[in-house]
Amino acid sequence: MASRKKPEPATAGQGALAFAxxxxxxxxxxxxxxxxTLSPGAGIRLTPVRxxxxxxxxxxxxxxxxxxxxxxxxAEGFGSQPPVAYRALDYLVEHGLAxxxxxxxxxxxxxxxxxDHSPVFFICKGCNGLAEAPARPVRxxxxxxxxxxxxxxxxxxxxxxxxxxxxxxQGA
Amino acid sequence: MASRKKPEPATAGQGALAFAxxxxxxxxxxxxxxxxTLSPGAGIRLTPVRxxxxxxxxxxxxxxxxxxxxxxxxAEGFGSQPPVAYRALDYLVEHGLAxxxxxxxxxxxxxxxxxDHSPVFFICKGCNGLAEAPARPVRxxxxxxxxxxxxxxxxxxxxxxxxxxxxxxQGA
DNA sequence: TATCATATGTTATAGCATAACAGGTCAAGC
DNA sequence: GCTTGACCTGTTATGCTATAACATATGATA
Ligand SMILES: [Zn+2]
Ligand SMILES: [Zn+2]
Ligand SMILES: [Zn+2]
Ligand SMILES: [Zn+2]
Numbered sequence: 001m002a003s004r005k006k007p008e009p010a011t012a013g014q015g016a017l018a019f020a021x022x023x024x025x026x027x028x029x030x031x032x033x034x035x036x037t038l039s040p041g042a043g044i045r046l047t048p049v050r051x052x053x054x055x056x057x058x059x060x061x062x063x064x065x066x067x068x069x070x071x072x073x074x075a076e077g078f079g080s081q082p083p084v085a086y087r088a089l090d091y092l093v094e095h096g097l098a099x100x101x102x103x104x105x106x107x108x109x110x111x112x113x114x115x116d117h118s119p120v121f122f123i124c125k126g127c128n129g130l131a132e133a134p135a136r137p138v139r140x141x142x143x144x145x146x147x148x149x150x151x152x153x154x155x156x157x158x159x160x161x162x163x164x165x166x167x168x169x170q171g172a
Numbered sequence: 173m174a175s176r177k178k179p180e181p182a183t184a185g186q187g188a189l190a191f192a193x194x195x196x197x198x199x200x201x202x203x204x205x206x207x208x209t210l211s212p213g214a215g216i217r218l219t220p221v222r223x224x225x226x227x228x229x230x231x232x233x234x235x236x237x238x239x240x241x242x243x244x245x246x247a248e249g250f251g252s253q254p255p256v257a258y259r260a261l262d263y264l265v266e267h268g269l270a271x272x273x274x275x276x277x278x279x280x281x282x283x284x285x286x287x288d289h290s291p292v293f294f295i296c297k298g299c300n301g302l303a304e305a306p307a308r309p310v311r312x313x314x315x316x317x318x319x320x321x322x323x324x325x326x327x328x329x330x331x332x333x334x335x336x337x338x339x340x341x342q343g344a
Numbered sequence: 345t346a347t348c349a350t351a352t353g354t355t356a357t358a359g360c361a362t363a364a365c366a367g368g369t370c371a372a373g374c
Numbered sequence: 375g376c377t378t379g380a381c382c383t384g385t386t387a388t389g390c391t392a393t394a395a396c397a398t399a400t401g402a403t404a
Binding site: 346348352353354355356357358359361362363365368369370371372373374 | 375376377378379380381382383384385386387388389390391392393394395396397398399400401402403404
């Protein structure tokens with residue numbers, strides 16, 4: 001049975017929904033709502049460009065290149081030069097509202113803002129979908145390896161490339 | 173004096189040595205020797221450019237940008253255009269003799285060729301040093317997270333930024 | 345020898361990212 | 375009110391990273 005009620009609006013953050021067809025409007029709405037509750041307290045200032053940039057990233061479970069975002073912003077009357085997009089994106093990343101996906105030289109909205117940060121990313125090479133999942137056990141394993149050589153970890157990037165459930169078994 | 177005996181030529185591969193001062197000539201030699209034993213069997217063809225590229229990467233426990241490698245190659249009489257470096261580097265990466273460090277847009281020699289691949293990388297932001305360590309437990313944790321959403325992992329990137337033992341406690 | 349695969353080199357271009365500067369807004373303090 | 379300073383947005387210009395497309399060489403195969 002489907003659940004009649006959503007006790008956990010954060011489900012999308014676990015990555016389960018990203019690759020399944022789902023009520024993405026609600027998905028996006030949940031994130032924006034969570035951001036709204038964070039904004040004042042955490043010293044986050046969502047100006048028009050930043051908010052719009054976040055909304056653009058939230059349109060799909062994909063990562064977007066900075067220039068792709070820039071095109072969208074420019075088309076909507078914002079600045080048309082690279083720094084406009086990079087500044088907004090960098091701000092979102094620094095404040096935990098977006099992530100940089102290094103393998104793709106691209107950015108994606110954080111699906112779980114405020115929570116467990118330094119997630120693991122799953123990039124589907126079939127459909128370009130992107131899912132984000134909490135990485136606490138991964139982080140622990142990394143810390144163990146770091147401890148063995150006396151290294152102190154500040155930031156961690158974990159990205160995987162593979163096939164989502166939908167793209168498995170269909171050749172490509 | 174050189175070490176009298178090396179019971180574990182693979183020690184460097186565990187990352188323990190990378191940040192410590194050590195007999196790096198031996199370190200590099202070990203890797204090259206291991207590569208030599210792999211080359212014929214694994215269908216690896218180390219042409220002059222490729223070999224030289226690998227040697228350049230092996231000069232230090234750092235990652236090098238493609239253009240930095242290119243400058244070196246050009247100065248030694250090889251081609252002077254980007255594809256020369258990129259092709260050699262890509263070949264080394266594809267054959268497990270080097271790694272791409274995405275956070276740095278750079279490349280590093282693999283310190284453990286032939287063994288456990290998809291290691292975890294430790295990047296020291298103090299000295300730019302780079303260490304590579306086996307990532308089996310990390311991989312397991314990632315696979316667990318992937319399994320939970322039905323994602324099938326093909327390649328994994330784990331990079332951390334932090335401070336090596338030598339750079340900790342000295343402000344920078 | 346003719347053919348094919350592989351490797352190396354070139355020119356040109358695409359894609360990603362930042363430095364440096366200019367003007368605008370707004371609140372705090374005089 | 376006016377000034378100051380913090381911050382945001384926009385610009386131009388440039389730098390760094392990476393690949394496409396084409397030309398030539400070499401060596402193994404048939
Ligand atoms: Zn969604
Ligand atoms: Zn997919
Ligand atoms: Zn060494
Ligand atoms: Zn260091």
